[in-house]
Amino acid sequence: MVAEASNKTISVTLRVWRQAGPNQPGRFVDYTAKDLNTNMSFLELLDVINDDITRGGGEPIAFAHDCREGICGTCSLVIDGKPHGPHRGVASCQTYVRSFEDGAVITVEPFRARPFPVVKDLVTDRAAFDKIQQSGGYISVRTGAAPDANAIAVPKEDAELAMDAAACIGCGACVAACKNASAMLFVAAKVSHLGLVPQGQPERDKRVLAMVNTADALGFGSCTNQYECSAACPKLISHDFIARLNRDYIGATFRTAFTPASANTGGGA
Amino acid sequence: MAKLDSKIPSGPLADKWRKHKTEIKLVNPANKRKYEIIVVGAGLAGASAAATLAELGYKVKSFVFHDSPRRAHSIAAQGGINAAKNYQNDGDSVYRLFYDTIKGGDYRAREANVHRLAEVSVNIIDQCVAQGVPFAREYGGLLANRSFGGAQVSRTFYARGQTGQQLLLGAYSALSRMVGQGAVELFTNEEMTDLVVVNGQAKGIITRNLVTGELRRWAADAVILATGGYGNVFNLSTYARGSNVTAIWRAYKRGACFGNPCYTQIHPTCIPVTGDYQSKLTLMSESLRNDGRIWVPKRKEDCRKDPASIAEEDRDYYLERMYPSFGNLAPRDIASRAAKRVCDEGRGIGETGLGVYLDFSDAINRLGEPAVRERYGNLFDIYHEITNENAYKTPMRIYPAVHYTMGGLWVDYNLMSNVPGLFVLGEANFSDHGANRLGASALMQGLADGYFVVPYTIGDYLAGQKPGSRPSPDAPEFKEAEANVRAMTQRLLSAKGTQPVSHFHKRLGQIMWNYCGMARTKEGLQKALQELPKLREEFWASVKVPGSADTLNQALENAGRVADFIELGELMCLDALTREESCGGHFREEYQYPDGECKRDDEKFGHVAAWEFQGVGQPPLRNVEPLNYEFVKMSVRNYK
Known part of the structure; x- marks a missing residue:
């Protein structure tokens, strides 16, 4: 052999x-x-x-x-x-x-x-992905401000699912495979990863709105559910995360529209 | 001679860092924004440093040669990250992690640095979890641990086989947050090509934009290099193809001392070379040695036969034979050298004769295929992808490969090199692993340096610099450095040769692997030191670098990096030749115990060798920093 x-x-x-x-x-x-x-x-x-x-x-x-x-x-x-x-x-x-x-x-x-x-030749500029991340693909935690790592328990199932999403390597094959050049699978992977863990909850709405809106502004298209993205994904990230993204996005849109926000947010110490 | 002051704080080991933090100078918050810091590299060390310094209020510029900070090679680390959390209640402590690391490094690292590393390890895990890193968890929702080599406790945190990826994405997210807020200016596709030293202090860099070819000058109050290791000097390694020595090498040529360049770690279980076209070696996790048995045929003439046709009595399970107590789980350096020995005897297997079998048939007979699949399925899949062989049916072929360099630029306790204002973090510095690194410690060191050490120690330097005193990028030192880079680029492009860069990189790799690899001898190293200057001259005389300087030109990028690797190769061989002892990854055939263990010479070589550049082709100066072990007794490393 x-x-x-x-x-x-x-x-x-x-x-x-x-x-x-x-x-x-x-x-x-x-x-x-x-x-x-x-x-x-x-x-x-x-x-x-x-x-x-x-x-x-x-x-x-x-x-x-x-x-x-x-x-x-x-x-x-x-x-x-x-x-x-x-x-x-x-x-x-x-x-x-x-x-x-x-x-x-x-x-x-x-x-x-x-x-x-x-x-x-075969080299493309994928800086747009970095810009999407910079608009909200993180949890705001200053170095040194973290509580003990075991202070918050995370259900194993949630951690595993978060890891499935977090496996994204940011290559952009999902965009290249999509007839609309949609970045939905990429955005969904990051939004789902951080949205599935308790640490990601405080900024969950803000994050999904910022990342989706930034992707739109950068010229990525919309998702029309053809799933070419997950077929081309080298990490086989599931298009189910796009459904999760859509739920988060719709929810966040309603919540930010109808929930009164403190006028003092962002000020102070 | 360079002045090497390690600046190790006095006092009891466990109090040094705490005491140092209270004694070093601070920069007040209103003044922080007046200082600019350049961070080169955005792997674990660079990204964590850039993000943290920006959070503190410094103005940070982050430079990466990749098209995105998320591509840095920290991303490829598989196994895990150590931390002295003692969540398993198995007796771990900061002291034990310190001790294991010092011993693993064969008593060639600084006690104070390593203790600090062990202390901050616990903060790293807290920080990463808060960032959302999806570490493996137990059913109760708390963090899981696994065991790793060189330790008797279970202290390794992991995210499947992608721990490096997840930690890097955590640091990248922290960096991205700061970029989004405008606190870090990010420059991608921007490669550092020279360090600018003004009045003896590091005050800026020259970069080449890899897309436009433009050379740019950048002034700052301090420069941080976090540019990784230099294992690609061997051409074939587990490193990414782009990993290079250029940033730290050019800093070395500007006066920064290079510590212990010959300390290289060679990992025993990688997929072997299949042909001269090969560009990359892939690691197969060491955990496979728990259930796989390593062997080669007893007779040379059996080496090309189908392994299934070789009878049990004609197989040499050489690790079990030579090291009966440890068997297939012998330490990394021992296992690597043993594989080399049997292949040198002509008993290696596979097309090139440089390979040994890692056989799971006993484990499959004992446990059944499903159990083996559950433990190692993903690794068998990777193996199949690369080799097209089914390791459930036929043994894996493995061979050792270069995968980490413990040497790097010399730094003091503050992670500052002997050039004031130049800080060096992560694999790029020499500091914490001595002559051998333990598994799951590279990620720990990168993040320790970036999140929890340099943010404190850089303030001590900056507090002594007047705000706004940084030089203008139009100062003569900047112009000279830019002209230096321009001249090198022109020299490469105008070389009238016929051979592509890869030709020289392959030859360099062969010389380094043969003479400065797993086992080194005086004769071999002397031979390499004759061949390398010839290779250097031949490179400049007969390399062909097509294209122009004002566009994306990957051949040109590569040519500059390989030119630096050839010079580095000479320094590594000289360091290996001068160090007349064996320690950790540095194995000199002449200095070994009868059982093949490293024979150190603490009296003559219980020190760091920090080399100082004197000109290309000129012998560098060898400075020495004695290693004073105050708390641990240097003894013979023994894992039996």
Whole structure:
């Protein structure tokens, strides 16, 4: 089994999106790579092609990557039309050459969504996600002000569900997979994670309103329940969290509209 | 020679930090906003420091080379974070955590720093829970713990196999809150390329914007580097591809001393290399060694055979044979070196011959497949994803890999380097792990430094700086530093070579792995010290860096980092050669006990080596900070 899998080599052609800069026209360029060990990762395939391009005097393909173990959320390829490639529940860096047939022509594109403009080739700017976080994706707790960690018990079921949501790696595949370029799964994951633990309750309404409204303002679309997002998610985060987000959002909208707020909020010590 | 004053407070061990906090100078709240602090890096140490300093009222600028602070490699830590909470009622205490860490570090760390680390560990857990970090819980809703190596108590807090991710997202959320409030200015895709020293003090940095290529000068009252470790000097490691030494290396070239560069930790259970295209090694949790048995064939000629066809009597369960009392759970460094030994004998398995089997068939026979699946299912899945092999049916193949560097820039008790105003946190400094780090302690140190140490100690430095006295970014020192960076960029782009950067990185990695890896010898290190200067010259003569300086150019970024790694490699080998003893991760073949344990020489080497730059290609100065053990007796590390 070992010998069989690793001795096999194949050749493939990558049809890669090349774009010199944000406002430049892009086009597909073909690169053929021969005698590839099928245990090679897809990003290593790009490394090999880039070294060939460099030796040949060309400019290598820019692509985003870092940890190469599926947790940092940097890699962001659309492979044959699918964000993160053919397999469910993995990031681009966890896609391997063995997933392709000998002689295959593989299309490689950047994540495509208006709020994620192309920087160069396969690299996009996903700073919009940071802006959504900065608008409310946190619990306001100053360093040093925390009570003992066991002062508040959190039901195991809630902690587990919060962890399911918190597993989001912020890659943006959910946006790239959505025909509306909606960031709902990303926002839902953060809102659910913090909304499921007791520490997150005081700011729960404020948080959901701020994050959803910021996402809207940044140009992300609305959710129309196609669930392409959770199908493309490398962490398989469930679209059920979007339902939770919608409940929180509607509730928060009513509560803030009808609950009198103290005129003194925000003042004082 | 640099002056190294560790500034360890006097008095009983347990009172040092408390006493120090009451004695160091403070900056009054109205003055804090007059000070600007630069924080480079936003992993656990950098993000927690930037957020906390901003909360205190300082003006903070945060720089990261990633496209978002959430990408920092702290995110990949799996196992957990230690804290002396004693929630298990199993006899843990601050002193025990201190003692385990000192002993784990093979008596090469500072007692006072490590005790402080153990003290603040309990605050870290409080802070993270308050931020909403979803730690594992028991059915009653209270926090769960697991056990880790090098300890006899259960003190590790965890969030599934993604503890680093969850702690980083906690620190990132605190940082994001401060960015949202305008208290931190965040600069992403901005790589530090030089440190600016004015009148002997760190007063700013030069950055290159990785998207536009623009070089920028930034002045501040103090500079914090929290830029992680340098294990990618080996090319193949469990580090992220982008992890690099550049920020601390350029600070070293501006006068900051580099402490114990040769202390490297090599983890025994990683998925082995499959070919020369490989870019990354993936860790398989050490917990697998609880139920897996490690072996290689007794005969070389069996190595290429299907493992199932090798009879029981033809297998060498070498850890069980060599270390009968610990067996497959021998300490990390022992297990790593043993794997290297059997592979060097030609008995390694897999395509490259650099691998050993980790076999679960006994555990499956004993417990049944479902029980094994329940304990390790996610790890078997990861293994399958990468290797396409089913570890329930055929043994896993593993091999040791580089995954942490204990060395780093030298800092005093205040985490300030010998360059006043330059603070260094987390893996980037040398301070708390001695010659070997215990599992689940890296996350603890990063957050301790950022949340609970530097916010106090930086005030002591700033109180001595007049508000508004920071230099202008137009000062000559800034212009000189910018010109220095520009010249290096030009030199890289104009090199008339033919080989991509990866060619040199791979060769560097081979030299470092062969001669400065798991087992080091005088001859090998001397050989490396002949080869590395040649590699450096060859790099500059024949590297090819395509593209231009005024755009996103990943080859250029990489070229600068690899140029620094080649220089660092020389320093590591020199440090390893000079340290004529074995301790923790630094194993010199010449200095070992008959059973293969490290043979320290406390009399000659019971000190920190802090190297001082004297010019590229020039031998650096070796400064020494003696380690005075006042409270613990240095003894032979023994886990039997």
